[in-house]
Amino acid sequence: MFPTSLRVSAALPLALxxxxxxxxxxxxxxxxxxxxxxxxxxxxxxxxxSALNLALGFGGLVSFGHALFLGLGSYAVALPAAHGFAQxxxxxxxxxxxxxLVALLVGAxxxxxxxxxxxxxxxxxxxxxxxLFVSLKAYGGxxxxxxxxxxxxxxxxxxxxxxxxxxxxxxLALVTWWMTHLRASAFGMALRGTxxxxxxxxxxxxxxxxxxxxxxxxxxxxxxxxxxLLANMNAYVSPSTLAWTVSGDLIVMVVLGGMGSVYGxxxxxxxxxxxxxxxxxxxxxxxxxxxxxxxxxxxLGRGGLVGLMQRLDERMATxxxxxxxxxxxxxxxxAPVSATLPxxxxxxxxxxxxx
Amino acid sequence: MAAALSTDRLVMRYGxxxxxxxxxxxxxxGELHAIIGPNGAGKTTLINQLSGELAPRSGTVRFDxxxxxxLRVDQRARAGLLRSYQITSIFEEFTVLENATLSALAxxxxxxxxxxxxxxxxxxxGAAQEALALxxxxxxxxxxxxxxxxxxxxxxxxxxxxxxxxSLLLLDEPMAGxxxxxxxxxxxxxxxxxxxxxxxxxxxxxxxxxSLADRISVLVYGKLxxxxxxxxxxxHPEVRAVYLGEEAVHGDAQRHS
Numbered sequence: 001m002f003p004t005s006l007r008v009s010a011a012l013p014l015a016l017x018x019x020x021x022x023x024x025x026x027x028x029x030x031x032x033x034x035x036x037x038x039x040x041x042x043x044x045x046x047x048x049x050s051a052l053n054l055a056l057g058f059g060g061l062v063s064f065g066h067a068l069f070l071g072l073g074s075y076a077v078a079l080p081a082a083h084g085f086a087q088x089x090x091x092x093x094x095x096x097x098x099x100x101l102v103a104l105l106v107g108a109x110x111x112x113x114x115x116x117x118x119x120x121x122x123x124x125x126x127x128x129x130x131x132l133f134v135s136l137k138a139y140g141g142x143x144x145x146x147x148x149x150x151x152x153x154x155x156x157x158x159x160x161x162x163x164x165x166x167x168x169x170x171x172l173a174l175v176t177w178w179m180t181h182l183r184a185s186a187f188g189m190a191l192r193g194t195x196x197x198x199x200x201x202x203x204x205x206x207x208x209x210x211x212x213x214x215x216x217x218x219x220x221x222x223x224x225x226x227x228x229l230l231a232n233m234n235a236y237v238s239p240s241t242l243a244w245t246v247s248g249d250l251i252v253m254v255v256l257g258g259m260g261s262v263y264g265x266x267x268x269x270x271x272x273x274x275x276x277x278x279x280x281x282x283x284x285x286x287x288x289x290x291x292x293x294x295x296x297x298x299x300l301g302r303g304g305l306v307g308l309m310q311r312l313d314e315r316m317a318t319x320x321x322x323x324x325x326x327x328x329x330x331x332x333x334x335a336p337v338s339a340t341l342p343x344x345x346x347x348x349x350x351x352x353x354x355x
Numbered sequence: 356m357a358a359a360l361s362t363d364r365l366v367m368r369y370g371x372x373x374x375x376x377x378x379x380x381x382x383x384x385g386e387l388h389a390i391i392g393p394n395g396a397g398k399t400t401l402i403n404q405l406s407g408e409l410a411p412r413s414g415t416v417r418f419d420x421x422x423x424x425x426l427r428v429d430q431r432a433r434a435g436l437l438r439s440y441q442i443t444s445i446f447e448e449f450t451v452l453e454n455a456t457l458s459a460l461a462x463x464x465x466x467x468x469x470x471x472x473x474x475x476x477x478x479x480x481g482a483a484q485e486a487l488a489l490x491x492x493x494x495x496x497x498x499x500x501x502x503x504x505x506x507x508x509x510x511x512x513x514x515x516x517x518x519x520x521x522s523l524l525l526l527d528e529p530m531a532g533x534x535x536x537x538x539x540x541x542x543x544x545x546x547x548x549x550x551x552x553x554x555x556x557x558x559x560x561x562x563x564x565x566s567l568a569d570r571i572s573v574l575v576y577g578k579l580x581x582x583x584x585x586x587x588x589x590x591h592p593e594v595r596a597v598y599l600g601e602e603a604v605h606g607d608a609q610r611h612s
Contacts, residue, residue, distance in 0.1 A: 181470045189457050189473045190466035193446050200444045203406065204461035204519060205432035211466060 008316075009309035013263030016270065017173060024165055036161050037233065042273050043168040044229045049253040049265030050175050051222035056251065057260035058188060059215045060195030061111075064119045064247050065126030068106070069099050069220040071242030073227020075133065078147045078237040082139060086149035088158065095224045103220025107213045123244060130242040144238025147231050158232035168229050172266070175222060179262045191215050192260070256297055258306030267305045357420055359384040359523055359553040360405065360436070365414035367400055367577075374400045375411065376577035382523075387545070387554045389564045392574035398557045399441060401574065402527050405555065406438040407431045418523070433462060435522035439515070441531055441557075443508045447501035451492055451511055454500050455483035455518040462519030483518045490514035490544060506537040513544070523553045530560045538563060565589075 020039060027035040048070055055061040076094040085091070110121045139145045150159025158164045182188045190211050194201045198208040231237045240246075249272065257268025275293065279286035303310065360382040367375035374397040382388045390398050403409040405416060407428040415424045418436050426434075446454050456473055459482040460466065474480055487493050490510045495503070500511060513529055529545070530538045542563045548554065549567065558564050564571065565585045572582040573594050581587075581594055588594055 178470070181472070184472045184474070185470055186457075186460055186466045186468040186473045186476065188469075189449065189453065190461070192448065193457055196446045196448060197444050199408075200440070200446070201461070202428045203408075203432060203438055203440075203444075204458045204515070205429045206461045206466055207427075207429050214467075 007309075007313045009261075009306055009313050010263070012309060013266055013306075016266065017176065020172075021169055024162060033161070036165055038273075038277065040161060040165045040168055040233055041230075042269055043165070043172050044226050044233065045250070045253065045273060046266045046269035047168070047172050047175055047229070048223050048226035049250055049257070049269045050172070050179060051219045051226065052250045053254045053259065053261075053265045054179070054182070054222065055216050055219040056254055057258075057264065058183065058195065059191045059212055061212060061216060061219075062119050062251075063110075063122045063216070063219070064244070064251065065106075065122035065124075066219070066223050066250050067242045067244065067246035068122075068126040068129045069103065069223035070227040070230065070246060070250075071129060071133065071237075071239070072099050072102060073224030074231035074237040074241050075139075075227075076224065077151055077228050077231040078145050079139065081147050081149035082145065084149065086152050088151035088153035088156075091151045091228060092225075095228045096221055099221045099224030099227075100217055103217040104213070107216035107220070111209060111212050111216065123247070126242060126244060126247055130239050130244075133239040133242060140238070142239065144236055144240070147235045147237060150232045150235060151228065158229070159235060161233065164229065164233055168233075171225060171229070176262060176266065183262055187211070187214070252294060256294065256304050258304030261303070261306040264304055264306045271305065357384075358382055358417070359419065360555065361417045362405070363415045363417070365401070365404060365416065366412045367397075367404060367409065368412055374577045375404065378414075378574075378577070378579045380572060380579060380582070382553060382555055383570075384553055385550055386569040387549045387556060387567050389556045389558060389568035389571045390574055391558070391561075391564055391571060395576075396574040397577040398574055399527055400577075402438065402525050402555070402557055406436065406525055432519065435462075435520075436525070437462070437516045437519045437521035437523070438525035439512050439527060439529060441527040443505075443512050445500045445503075445508060445511050445515065447499070449500055450496065451487065451498050451500055451503070451514075452480070452483055452496035454511060455486050455514050456480050458515040459483045459486070459518040459520070462521070479518075482520055483514075486514040486518035489517055489547070491540065506533055509533060509537070509541070513541070517548075521552060524548070524555065526554060526556045526558075528557055528559060530558060530563060542567060 020043065023039045024036055027033060048066065051069070052063065052066045055063050073095050076098050077091045080090060080094055106122070106125045110118055110125065113121055133139070134142050150157055152158070156163045156167070158167060183192075190201060190206055194208040194211050201208045201211070227241065230241065253268035253272045254265050255268070256272055257266065258264030275290060276286060279289050283289070297304065300308070358381040362378055362380045365375050365378045366373070378401065390401065392398055400409065404411050407423070407426055407430070411424065415422055417423065418431065418434065423431055423434070423436070446457070449457070453473065456476070456479050459479040460473065460476055463479060484493070484496070487496060490513050492507065492510050492514055495507065500508070503511060509529060509531070513526070516524060516526070530541050533541065538560055545554070545556070545563070545567055556564070556568065568585055570582055570584055571588045573580045573588065575597055580597065581591055583591065
């Protein structure tokens with residue numbers, strides 16, 4: 001009805017998601033099989049970043065230890081595989097059960113703290129996981145472990161990059177779709193309310209601690225699924241997946257894309273890994289360029305890339321409104337009524353605004 | 356008549372400081388019970404113990420005949436004992452309607468819905484709209500709460516409490532920082548709510564307190580000095596001396612109007 005309904009902040013990420021769907025065909029035509037595994041990695045990290053965003057963006061839980069779940073998800077494939085189990089369903093079960101249980105325990109302890117203490121305690125748990133797998137000499141220890149049997153679902157083997165890509169894309173699309181719903185659902189609102197004012201949430205009759213714990217467990221399990229895909233893609237796992245730098249990368253992706261927005265993690269993963277790849281082509285000291293770029297982004301945009309687009313949308317909507325008010329004022333005395341209509345989109349937009 | 360809310364020998368201490376000193380209070384069903392007292396008398400501390408945010412050192416709180424002393428805030432809230440805050444505590448990122456709906460939903464059940472939009476729960480939205488209309492915010496449902504003016508935030512604070520369909524309201528200075536016009540609007544709102552809910556009101560605006568309250572309790576240095584009707588309070592020599600000081604009630608009322 002109104003041209004304002006086309007919002008860059010929603011349209012662009014969806015277009016990107018659609019573009020990612022045709023990467024296998026383009027890679028084929030261009031004869032660049034590398035593209036497929038490169039973009040598969042982006043999809044997987046986008047899933048992990050979306051998972052972190054559920055805790056960090058919606059719940060305000062600054063987990064500096066989500067690499068733990070990425071790593072656990074990876075080892076949940078590698079360890080059964082090392083014992084000859086190749087059934088994907090079994091791997092998935094171990095991922096869901098293992099990550100769910102660990103997230104429940106880690107969350108139950110960590111969520112007793114807030115702020116800096118929470119950041120440190122989640123980091124500590126992830127480091128414990130890191131050193132645990134380093135010390136498991138039977139499973140490669142420091143050197144890691146080849147995934148001898150990749151996950152098989154019926155006749156689909158995730159060890160092959162093409163089915164892996166398709167599955168990763170589907171999982172990301174599903175997760176993103178779910179997040180658009182979760183964000184405005186009763187649970188999503190309660191979780192976001194808890195971030196803003198936990199005391200009030202409890203005074204209304206809900207239990208903020210319980211809400212945070214459920215969010216943390218969901219987040220951990222989703223991150224584990226990303227780890228499962230990662231292990232299949234690399235056909236190799238190592239403790240380095242649990243390194244604290246990986247947790248940091250995930251946080252950067254979420255912040256870069258826009259904390260608390262649905263599409264932010266996807267954009268963040270795409271830009272972060274894309275930049276890394278491009279810059280690596282020029283210099284091995286790519287972090288020297290990447291670092292300032294991230295700082296610049298953080299300074300430029302509160303709300304990250306999505307926030308930037310939202311401001312663009314608002315500007316366009318305002319421009320359109322004034323133009324319409326101006327042009328129709330001559331024709332119709334009731335113009336102000338229609339001119340105020342776009343403003344009614346505002347609550348939706350405002351609800352998108354991460355803090 | 357059984358009390359809707361009562362305390363029995365409630366004691367609360369911060370270190371050596373006695374903030375609630377052996378307070379036994381009765382709030383009758385359907386009455387508007389005001390709690391007044393000079394700054395630092397422990398009014399908010401008392402409210403916090405009634406709502407469950409603070410655990411008393413000793414004594415009991417009974418709500419609807421049940422001992423709720425050991426119940427958490429959220430448990431008391433679900434039982435119908437709702438509070439509003441002196442310092443406005445709304446969710447700024449949410450719209451006015453979302454604020455009220457979340458409150459209605461919280462009181463009615465659980466938040467474990469991970470797909471269906473919050474605003475699709477018809478019963479909760481209905482309760483929220485009703486509360487917003489009562490509080491005079493019906494037109495502002497779609498406005499982000501962060502954009503509200505101060506007085507409107509206070510109205511939303513009240514509406515959120517009402518949306519939960521409480522049986523008893525604990526209102527901690529609902530008129531704090533309001534302009535005289537806004538205070539009058541809230542006074543009028545409270546007079547409408549009177550009888551529909553049992554209300555415990557902590558308020559500094561003496562005009563409002565004396566025109567609204569069925570009974571008034573005077574708290575001085577954590578001690579319950581006297582409970583009585585507004586007339587009894589006006590005539591009570593000790594209350595006049597200690598709480599109202601040099602000023603007579605009428606003088607005080609004039610200063611506030």
